[in-house]
Amino acid sequence: MAKKIKLKISSRVLRKKTRKTSFGARKHCRFCASKENETNLDFKNASLLKNFLTERGKILPSRISANCAKHQREITTQIKRSRIMALLPYSGT
Numbered sequence: 001m002a003k004k005i006k007l008k009i010s011s012r013v014l015r016k017k018t019r020k021t022s023f024g025a026r027k028h029c030r031f032c033a034s035k036e037n038e039t040n041l042d043f044k045n046a047s048l049l050k051n052f053l054t055e056r057g058k059i060l061p062s063r064i065s066a067n068c069a070k071h072q073r074e075i076t077t078q079i080k081r082s083r084i085m086a087l088l089p090y091s092g093t
Contacts, residue, residue, distance in 0.1 A: 026067030032049065041074050043081035046088055056092040 031041070043049070052060050052067075052075050059079055062072040082088040 029066060029068040029071055031071040032068055041071070041078050043078045043085060045086065046082055048080055049075070049079050049088060053088065054092070057089050 041048070052065055054060060059076055062069065065072070065075075067075060079088060083090055
């Protein structure tokens with residue numbers, strides 16, 4: 001009779017397994033979700049565009065800001081236009 005050997009799972013592998021299986025609430029694009037509240041992305045709307053910048057002045061990625069690819073591209077171009085017109089800073093401080 002062969003003895004069954006139980007393998008010991010390291011804590012690192014165990015954490016990795018739980019990270020893969022646990023998902024949080026799925027993020028949705030705020031511009032796609034608001035059909036009745038059509039917020040037009042415009043470079044003149046600096047207060048809206050400031051929400052998508054870090055304190056250092058970098059553009060937030062879509063995985064953090066939860067925007068779809070289409071609206072993330074549009075936000076990026078509008079932020080860059082706003083920077084050219086000196087409505088938003090290129091750097092934070």
